[in-house]
Amino acid sequence: MGFTSIIMTRVPPKDKSSLPNLYLVGFMGTGKSAVGRNVAQRLGLSFIDSDHSIEQSEGRPIAEIFERDGEPAFRRMERVFVESGHPQSGCLVSCGGGLIIQPGMLELVKGKGLVICLLASPETIYERTRHRKHRPLLNVGDPLEQIRTMLATREPVYRKAGTEVLTDKRSIGDVAAHVCRIYQSEAQQWS
Numbered sequence: 001m002g003f004t005s006i007i008m009t010r011v012p013p014k015d016k017s018s019l020p021n022l023y024l025v026g027f028m029g030t031g032k033s034a035v036g037r038n039v040a041q042r043l044g045l046s047f048i049d050s051d052h053s054i055e056q057s058e059g060r061p062i063a064e065i066f067e068r069d070g071e072p073a074f075r076r077m078e079r080v081f082v083e084s085g086h087p088q089s090g091c092l093v094s095c096g097g098g099l100i101i102q103p104g105m106l107e108l109v110k111g112k113g114l115v116i117c118l119l120a121s122p123e124t125i126y127e128r129t130r131h132r133k134h135r136p137l138l139n140v141g142d143p144l145e146q147i148r149t150m151l152a153t154r155e156p157v158y159r160k161a162g163t164e165v166l167t168d169k170r171s172i173g174d175v176a177a178h179v180c181r182i183y184q185s186e187a188q189q190w191s
Helices: 032-043 050-058 062-069 071-084 105-110 122-129 143-161 172-187
Strands: 021-025 046-049 091-094 113-119 163-166
Touching: 021 032, 021 172, 032 046, 032 091, 032 172, 046 050, 050 062, 050 071, 050 091, 062 071, 071 105, 105 113, 105 143, 113 143, 113 172, 122 143, 143 163, 163 172
Parallel strands: 021 091, 021 113, 046 091, 113 163
Antiparallel strands: none
């Protein structure tokens, strides 16, 4: 059972400016974009994908940024996006898989809103990403081993990010409902 879409009715927000941003973090292929769109619709938040925002501002795909400028340049672009590239409230931001791994970025994101981390097994991530060639970090001889290696490095940071939601063998709607419950509970305490 993989991700399947379901359509949900949008619940209009009271006032977007009073809603804290929600940042979905986690490794690529955990469902941040698909779940994020669903959650944003349900909660009446504006959906922003950090990778797509960077691609739009740069006028080129991430794969090209990695190829021409290198990963460090892309990571600087992510920092600029978090610092000033989106509204301060009323948004759900689907963060690139390496965004919070950079020194100081997790703290920066946590200071801007609520953070929920989506997790999945290496095998699930591989199945969800294996046909997509726009993932420069997985364009290697053994992508599954690369996923395992990268997860081993990144997982300690992901585990510190915020409430964790496992997405293996769950529908988008099921994960989105879970994320909505967490957000609604934690948003009451956000200041």
